[in-house]
Amino acid sequence: MFRRRARADREFREAQRDALLLMQAQEPLPFDTVQAEAPASAGSGSEAVVPDFPPADLRAPSRQDVEGMMMRWMQPLVIDGEVHACPTCGAYRDWIVFNMRDDSVWLRCRAGHQVQEPRLDTAWYNRNSGPVDRWHPTLEDGLRHLGH
Template sequence: MFKRRREAREQQELQRSGREMWGYFQSIPTPLEELDEEEARERAAASAAAPEPDTAEPVALVDDFLPPEFVAPSQREMAGLMMPWPGPLVVDGDIVTCSRCETYRDWIVLSVQGRVWLRCRAGHETHEAGLDTAWFNRNSGPMTEEHGSYDDGIRFLGH
């Protein structure tokens, strides 16, 4: 019985990973690949000779570091799921409208890292807090297509 359950779980995981789309992972260069050998050696020698100073150059990173709910799916470097939603979408008894262009139909619904986003025809992406991954999975049909990037998927769905 345990074996069967494990097999079922493995099957589920297989299916889930098979559904992952728009992965950007391969396109991110690793920093080392950009250094030629000599440069890498020099850099290694320099860092061996001089320990990191406490007063390093200022790095402007912090302000770009938004919590996940503020980073739109198109701006992310990870895979997710998407499905078309041609008609109106009702959340908590209300028809959802785009906060920027007020359209109420012709959505693409995105499921990324446990969050559900709505993308309208005009390309506005909004995190929909009233919907979650479980909702997405209940409402999505079987996944039939995989796309190498978010844009490919969006285009495939006609946006």
């Protein structure tokens, strides 16, 4: 009796799975309907309307749209086991770290001296930076936001 019940349950689950797969195969996906509507409306002379998702005010700029990214580094910056100091003024903490579009990393001390640091790269920046909280139209706006 137990074997008949187990077999009936297994057959029922298989029938459910087959029905679900058949139903999913017959239902078009949302992006298929948008693509299917575009040629039909293009033939009638009107422009195809594609949903704007996400809205423009929620989209972040792409990597090609920005000159670079910056973050504040308050503690001493240790590179290859040694504390990095500004070559001009000797400051060793409170840096602004820039990751530029060409994958170079630049450091700026509190006094405004900037130097490229070849031992740091974009991978290091990505590991140590947090999420982007703001986009700034100018460098001065970004520095003011970070307290420099």
